[in-house]
Amino acid sequence: MRAPFVIGIATLIASCSVGQGTGELVGSVLDPLCELDEPAYSLNPTFFSADVIEDRGDPDDDIANRLSMRIQRGSFREGESDGLVVLVQDANELQRSFLGVPIPLSALAEAPVKMTLYLNETCDSGFPREFWRIPLILQAYSGTITFDAIYAPDIDSTETEISATFTDVVFDDPERPGERTARVSGSFTFFYQRGRPAQTFP
DSSP, rough: OOOOOOOOEEEEEEEEOOOOOEEEEEEEEEEEGGGGEEEEEOOOOOOEEEEEETTTTOTTTTOOOOEEEEEEESSSSSGGGGGEEEEEHHHHHHHHHHHSSOOOOOOOSSSEEEEEEETTTTTOSSSSSTTTTTOOEEEEEEEEEEEEEEOOTOOOOEEEEEEEEEEEEEOOOOOOOSSEEEEEEEEEEEEEEEEOOOOOOO
């Protein structure tokens, strides 16, 4: 099973407890493998979390800058849920220079913000389907996201609001280009809270 791009060499160094917030994600989703053609999909998120992460792959990297957010319906594991992962490569730089500025989204390694949409509740790939249904995990290739507030602990750890709006974001499956796609817009607002990593429940 493939995992969202934010999982791998990243190691959690600080995190938020399961946060309450507000948000929405609406748009269209197409996936023939799941017999899914939904022109009016709505996520209706109820679970909001954020983690500051450390990437040990580059010794020269500024390790305290990356911020990974999860906006999800319910608190189950990602493999059983619908949700959105937003990865900000440098929260401090975004706070200094890009608040209120639309940031282009792409799947390029150097993109300042990346997004992954996973619809593993809508497209159930768990037992007994794991042998014939592929998890629906899509990467953002275009669209914009605008942050009005971001948690940037190296600048001011007391400013904990995270708020953003994303517009006309096009998602695709890099292994099946043009076959499994989504186009969505939405927003989210919640507060970072230092504590144990955000928990998911079986």
